[in-house]
Each structure stands twice: as structure tokens, then as C-alpha cells.
Amino acid sequence: MSKHLRIISFIAAISCFALSEGAYQVGFDLWPPDATMADGTTTPFRSADLEACLKGRTMAWLGDRSGDLYWRNCQRQLSQYRALDRFEIRFWMAISFGLLGFASLSMFALALRFDSPLLKVLRGARLQAGSRGLKAFAQACAAECRIHGEGISLVPTVPLSREREARHFLILGSVGGGKTQTMLHLIGEAIIRGDGVLVLDTKGDMMGGLPAEGEPLLVAPHDKRSLVWDIAADCSIKQDARELAARFIPRSSDPMWSEAAQEIFVGCIAYLQATRGRNWGWSDLEAVVTADIDQFAAFARDHNPNAIRLLAQPDSKTTLSILTTFQTHMRIVSVLADAWSNPSAARFSIRAWLHSPVPYRPLILQHDPGYPELSRIWIGSMLGLLASAVGSPTLRESRERRVWLFLDEFPQLPPIKQFPTFLELGRSKGIAVVIGAQDTAQIRAVYGQDQAKSWFGMTGTKIITRINASEAAEDISRLIGEQEVERRTRSSTRAGGKTSVTESVHRETRRVVTASELASRLGPTKDGVRVLLLGLGEAVYELELPYISLQMRREPIMPADWTHTSPSMSPKQINGKAKPEALPPSSSRLTKDLADRIRETRR
Template sequence: MSKSTVYDCWSWTVPPSIEPSREVRYWPQGLLSGACIAALTYPVALWLGWQVPSSHTLMNYSQALTGSLAAMGNLATGTISFREPAAAFWEVAKEQATFGTLARVGVAAGLAGWASAWVTRRGLIPRSNTWHVSGAQLLQGKEALTEARRRSLTKKEQEDELHALSLHPDWIASKKLLARHMFIYGSVGSGKSVILKHLLEQTVRLKKKSFIYDIKGDFTSIFKHPVIVCPFDKRSWIWDVGRDVATQTQAAAFSQSIIPPEEGSGAFWASAAQALLEGCVRELQATKGKSWGWAELAALVARPAEPMARALSIHYPRAAALIANPDSNTTSSCMAVLANGTAVIERLALAWPERKSDRMFSMLDWIKDDYTGRKQVIVQSGPDEVLARSYISAMINCAVPEIISPSLPDDEAGRLLGFFFDELTSAGKLNIEPLLALGRSKGVVACMAVQDWSQVEKVYGDKTAQAFSGLVGTHIICQLQVGETREKISRNLGKRTVAWRTHDDKATVHEESKSVVPPGRLTDDLGFRKGKAYGPERWGIRAIVQTTGDPLLLDWPGVSYPKVRDGQERASWTEEGARPVEQKPMPQSDAQSAAEVQRVLKMTADQAAAELEKRGATPPKLRAVSDDELEAIFRK
């Protein structure tokens, strides 16, 4: 077992072996301080009491002081000591104003006892032989609560704020602070969800616009009002992809979300597949406007190379060049990568086979100020991780350019577009860097929870992950396990200068630089806690909040929210086995059809001419139909 962090010293000197950083409770000094205060306070309080007029004659002050002290000493020792003076005091008190005397003695003794206890308690507070010199320092306990309340908005300021939210029960954060965005770090079970639920409860209750990524179904089960947009849930609304992917720029962002870019030898093939998918989307934009969905897109990307190339030559020639030769290996490879990358579109077509006007959700409509639909939307993960990443990243990536564009006017104070991500990296690579860098003036508030910083670096790359730290202004650190993330967070919290001296009589003072929060404290001092201090449910979590100034060690009381619906109700298509695909034979390519019809028409003309000649008639001039004429016939 590890030794206690507090050393109880019962002598006047601390052994030199005790480290300067170890806290010491000085019992002799604390008790002596309390006794001295009691000895000073009681006579003064008793004298003041003796100045209060009485209807009966009181004993003189000196007699009352010595006699009452003897009586209290007699009671304190179980009537063993001070028997005679105590008895004399009681005899005199009975003969004179008994109640008045005892009341004055009791009040004076109570005041002296309270003052003595207060000083003794202060004197017994453990302290180390180290002192803070400069830099930030971790505030905790009452100091942290006092500072949190100081940073909180006043009641008058809250009335003027349209979108203030409670960051902590004692801290109402301004929209200006919220717009600096927020990272919540913590290992599994560290309490990240407790803080997220605290924030989301307010946004849902106050009907703020909120895009919520719920990986475990926790938020879905406790908040009934937000709509669900998730292909794995049978209650899901349908993402209106035709409305949100309506421009060439959005088509490019959509294709890059469905088929993520790759590095190395696969980079070309991924880019080629993205171009083909973008071309199919452009074709739908040109032929159907915004009234298309996943089934139509799935049909287009499933076409063979030849008809796809002909269509793309009209709508996106750059992509058509990639598959112009149907017999080449390049075409085969491009089509194979496209088929593999767009498999998620086929599954989305199963989940959302048709448009339903009363259950469509559009991200581009949601961000507009005149939007009147459901303001909170929950997207979920599911059994298919690739599908979940694809559709969520596509929704975000298509909306981001519209949010940061000049077409959406700046309105930092009057607009709130909340993005809340539980386990950010599990949603895939989202185009959130522009949101963090430029979204503040548009009213964007991003709150992202992560378990391990290495996951962020893996998904977004080292440079982008490094930029995130500078773009986010509020960092909430829950309990972290041993690892590089813990070391990194400790470094990010900075250093401070401290002075210290040993407990030797001839010790000198030294100065050194130390971590504001050592890595070990991020494991030992944070996370789940129990006790009456954590609210009526007697549990809560402890975390560090870093904004500007000193970091604060704060406690969030635990809240058990009632379950209002299931976290996820599986859609029927996710539970069905494979079935034969309905065969819809594609028509032959126009070139093949034209050649065949030309041959048939030519044979018919020859036969007809021969028959007419046999009958002595002059055969008419017959000609073969041109390819352009055939194409016009086929279109009709």
C-alpha cells in the first residue's frame, strides 16, 4: 500500500526525511492556536455579556470569570479537578441571578469555542514546504468554485445572452466562450458522457439547433424530441441527398466522403472512382434537379462501363475519359474501385429506397435562419462501421462549405449551430477544420469528445490534429489512463515555477519548473466519484476545465435521466439475409444496336429489291439508317 499523502506531525519539528512536496498537518501548532484564541476570546465575550443590564444583581466580573473557568474545567475532567472553586461558583450563582449568569457564561463559552474551532481547523490544514511563484496553477475545492462563479455570467448578462449554456452547475458560459469550441478528453468510463448530457439537456430543452452524433444510443434513449437520421434505425428520417448535393461543389465533396482519398499506389484509383461517382451525381443533378434519392444514384453507379461512359461524356467528360475504352485494364480497375467504394450507396438505397415528403431532412435547410423544421437531429453508428462513417461524413462535408460561405451572413451572437460528437474519430474524417477556424462568426459551436489523441492523429493526420489544439479554446480533461495522450495533455496544461525548502533547520530556498498538472494526477484525481457532495444521487465525475487563466478542478453531480425510447430500433433490412438481385437487363450499347439494326435493315433492303426484280418491278432506293437517327429513335 502506498503511504498517505499527508504526514501527521505531533512534534514541533518535521523530520528531515519528509519530502518538501509532501503535505504536513501540524497538530501542536494547530491545537495551540485554538487554545490561545479560546483564552483570549472567552474573557472578552464574558465581559461584553456582563455589560448587558440585568433585573437581578450579578456577581462581579472577576468572580464570574474565575468561577466559570473552574466550573468548565471541573465538567471537562469529569468532576475530578477544580471541585472547590467550581462548587463555590455554583453556590453564588444560585443566590443571585442564576439564569442571567448561566446565559452570559454559555454565550461567551459558545463564542470562544466557535472561534477556537475555526482557528484550530485552519491551523490543521495540511501544507507543504513548496510555494507557487509564477505561471498557472490548478485551482481546486472552494477556490475552483469561486473562480468558476466569477467567470460565470451574471443574471443580468444571462438575460442579454440568447444562447448562453451552463458549462457546469456553477458556471454559465457565454456564447462567446462556447463559440471557441470544446474538446472533452477521457478514457472509457471517465465521465465524458455526463458532461455531454449536461450540455445536450439544455440545447434540447431550449430548442437550440443541434447536430448530435450518438455512437452508443445513450442520447437517443433520453431525448425524445430530436429526429433520428440513421439507416440502421427503422424510425429514421431520410437524408435528402438530392437537396443537399445540388451543386458541382457539393457533388465533389459528396464523392470524396463516400470514397475517401488514399495514399500511395491506391491514390489514382481512389481519385478515379471519386470522379466517376461525381459524374453520376452531376448526371442526376442535370436530369432530375433535386428530386432524386439513393435508389436513383445506386442505379447509375451500377451501370456497365460503356453506357456510363456515354452518359458521362455529356455530363462530366473528364470522368468519361477514364473509362472510354471498355476493354482496357484501366477501365476495369476504375469500375472495380467504383463498385467497391459505392457499396455503401447500395445499402443506403435499401435503407431509404424512396423519398417521403413528410420525413425528409436537409442539412442545407437546417442551417438557414428561416428553418422551421425539427431543430435537433441525431445521427447514429451501427453494425456497418464503413456505412456509418460514409453517410455521416457526407452530411457534414456537404454542409460545411455552405456554413462558412458568404451566403450565410455572420451572426455570432444571434445564431447557434451546435455540433456534438461523442467519440469524434469513430465518425470518420469530417471536414471540421473550416468549422473550427471560420465557423465562429456563423454561430457554430462544436463540442467533440475523444478517448485517445492518437486516434485523432490517425484519422486527420498529425498536422491537422496539431491545428485542432490551437483552434479549440475550451479543453475539459476527464480521467486518462497511462499513455501518450496523458503525457501530451499534461504538457499542454503548461509549466509553473515553484519554490521549496527541506525541513532541515539550515535549509535554503530553491526554485524549479514543474508541470501545472503532473500526468499521474490525470489518472488518480479525476473520473468517477461517490459521496454526498455529488448531489442527491451521491455520484458524479471530476474533471479539469482549461479555458483562459488557471485551470479549474470541478465536480459534476451525477444525473440519471429517464429512458423515453430505445437507443436504436434495428431497421428490417439490417436483419435480412442475402437474396437474388432482381434482374433488369441493360439494353445493348448504342453502337452494338446500331450495327445490328444496320445489318438487318440492309438485308431487308436487298431481299426486298430481289423480290421486286423477280416481279418485274423497279426496286426503290433504300438506305441504311444512320447512327444518329437510331439514337433519336431509341430516345423516343
């Protein structure tokens, strides 16, 4: 039986009992039947006589013999005074309403008996779904907001607490499962409130559709509207240079070569930091990293002694192999020098933006699928330096600051060693991180098993969209948790024309949400995206988020000139400017012929 039937039967029972009592009070106390005398006059019966007759009538109706005898005497007197019909009408009205009340009460009792849950959760998380789940979610959010104040809303009209914002978000879901739609709810709310917003744009739709006051701040070397990354402002100390080197020269299967090449790169950047301060750019860096071996040794001697021993014997096979590794990875520097060669373009510092984000103008770091390796390196480098800036004491703790980092498909970037800084120190400094990933296996593949576990623990709110049936779904189902339940089972047997029902109770432990349910009940629906939300108390909330349709406000991508010019004509030549030669050529310069000879020595 449904909940509605329980409510109706209970109300009916109370109403019928009230009507029965009312019929008695009105019919026998306020307006009792009268006795009609022989001369036609009427005289009321005494209340005691009516009450005695009423009692006898009731006992006779129930089959009591003495009551039946008494009622026969009353019946003769009532008939004699022509009051029997009026008495019977009053009696049966009171009895009928009383019987209906008992019938309704019996129905209510049966509803409670047979509508008792066959499955009762004893311990563990509970899945709250449907309208009841939304109501429970709203109540839990309201309780937090009363303590910490209201923040932005994930579900319309249901604000999260401001403290929950800084506890970070992890959104997991397969391709097409609704991750981006879920993230758009948070992005739109943050922009409207005027928070600092950084968005990792993997498809161009964010640049094309996000609202902004004017134009968004775009950093994308493949787009002609891009700001020029002011690398000198963000890479100002040697430790920053090491972070940049780790991004441009990732760790190889034989780390000896990559780590040695990183030290040379650090020496080049340290040279610019020491001699040019913050007045250098990508063209200057390109000129330095394409210098000759003798100058590399001079950079190391003056600015990075760790690299001196690597360059001590210029003609050795080891040194030549290290230089080959270094030269191979410096092609990205040359590409960025070409892309960001316009001296009149506006410059952008991620450190300066962190301290003073521009309200209502989201910062978009756009990934270009046509140049995946280029995008991985420069975006990973910028986020790595941003993590260092978050950990710096120069960024003070603040309850008022709110800077959002929306990192969709974040595990596709190279590993950022300092990324846990965002999660550990960002909370107290007003940094809110929203990570989007396909599953935990994707995070483990890039950051390792331990990091995947710690990320799941350090993010206060987990949102799960559709996860296709796979080992990843099993993994996430396990992370959601288990519950201990008490299950009731009923069985009926028929013997001798009678049916008996027996009931048994047993306990079991089961998953709150199974792997198959992650694939079948979540993701896009007719009216929105159905997701699971964890972290708000012990419950697991199933919510449906309405669709958000981004209007086309601007072109998603406007290719820069260097992306479609011939190799014989660089962007510098297009702009009418020759490539600056920061360093004089040398006889031992790392030329193409020398690089070919180096490769021969490694075969």
C-alpha cells in the same frame, strides 16, 4: 496549522485585548474602588492616585525595584482603607485578558510562520480544486457573463458565458472515463433552451433517452423510424459531389485508383444534378452508378471532363482497374438505396435544418456498430456537406443563432477535409462544436500532427476526464502545461541539547497535472464525474459534475426491414415496388462476369 486555527487565534487576540481594555476602563475609570473610612463611610480614590498605584503594581509584577517600593506604599494605604482586594481583582482581570491576548497573537504569528506554503507557484497555470476551485470557477464564469451574457451551464447553477459557447469544446477521456456524462450536461442544457442540437449517437442511448418535444429527428438507415436523407437537396453543385465522392471512395494506399474512381462518381452525380435538378434520390443514384461504360463516358463528356481520359480506352487494363475500384465502393450506394427506398417516408435535408433547426427536437445521427463502414460513410458524408453549408455565404453571421454539434468519438469517422470550417467560421455564425475523443493521438492518427495541434488551439474550452496511464496521458499532461514553483524545505539539527531549524528555498519547473494524476484523480467518483477544465483564464479547474441518468423514453434502435430480410428479397420488393431502371441496359454493362475478368487482369 489550518486556516481555521489562524482565524480563531486572530479573533481571540482581538477579543482579549478588547476585554483587557474594557476591564481597565470599567474597573478604574467608571467604577473605581472606594476607600472605607473609620466611621464606615466610603470615599472614592483620586484617579491620579489609582493610576500611580496601578503603574507601580505593574512594574512590581514585572520585577522593577523602584516600582516594587512604590507599590508597597500603595499597598499599605489600600489596606488601611480596606480597598486592596477590590484593587487586586480589577488589576488581575485587566492583566489576565491582556496576557490571553498576547498568547493568542503569538499563536496567530506562529500559524502564519509555520503554515506558510512550502510550494509557491511563481509562473504558469494553477490547479484550482475542491470548494476553492469551484468558487474560483464560478467567479471566472461570472466575470465573462457580465461582458457577454449568460449561456448554458456545465456545472449546475454556474452558467458559462454565451460567447464561450461558440468558442467550441474539446472533451478528452478514455473509454469509461466520463466523456459522455460530461457531454450530457451540455446537451440537456442546449435542448432545454431550444437551440438546434445535432448529436452523433454511437451506442443508441441518445435516441433512447434524450428529451424531445414529440420525437427526435432520427437519421439512421438501419432504423425503421429514420428520415430519408434528401441527397439531392444537400448535394446540389459539383463541389458537393466531390465531397460526397471523397467519403464514398476514400483515398487508398495507391491514390491513383481511388482518385480516378472519384472522378467517375462525380460525373454520375453531376449528370443527375444537370438533368434532374433536385428531383432525384438514392435509387436514382444507384441506377446511374451501375450504368455501362459507354454511359460513364457520356456523363464525363457532358458533365465532368476530368474523367474523359480515364474512360477513353474502355478495354485497357487501367480503365478496367479503375472501374473495378469504382464498382467495389458503389455497394454502399446500393445499400442506402435499399434502406431509403420508401417514397412515402419523410425526407430530410441537413442544409435546410442548419438554416431552420427544429427547437426542442434534437437531430440524431445514429452510428450502427453492426454496419460500421456504412455508418462511417453516410455520417461522414452528411457532416462534410454540413461543413460546406456552414462555410457558404448563404449562412449569414449571427449572434442570436445557436446550433450545437455534439460529436462523440468523432475521430472514428473518416477524415472530413472541410471540418476546420466548423471551428474557424462556425463561431461567427453561431455554430458551437463539441468534439469527443479518447486522446490527441486518436485525432493525429486521422487528421495528422498539425491538425491535432490546431484543433487544441481552436477550441476555447478543453475538458479532460480520466486518461488511462499511457503515452497519451503524457501527451495531454504536456499540453496542459508547466508551472515554475518555489519550494521551501526545512531541516532540523540537534546539538548540545538544543534544536535548530534551517530553511532553504529553491525553484523548479514541473507539470501542472502529471500523467499519473490524469488516471488516478479524474473520472467517475461516488458522487459524479471529476474533470479538469482548461481555457477559462490561466487556471486549471478541477470540477465534479453530478451524474445524469437518461430515462428510457423510447426504443434505442428499431431495426429496419432490410437488416433482417433475405438477400433474395430486397426492401423494394417488400414494399411492392420494382427497382426503377433509369437507364437502358447496354452490351458493355459492368456485369459480375466482366468484373471477374477485370480482377484477373490485375493479378
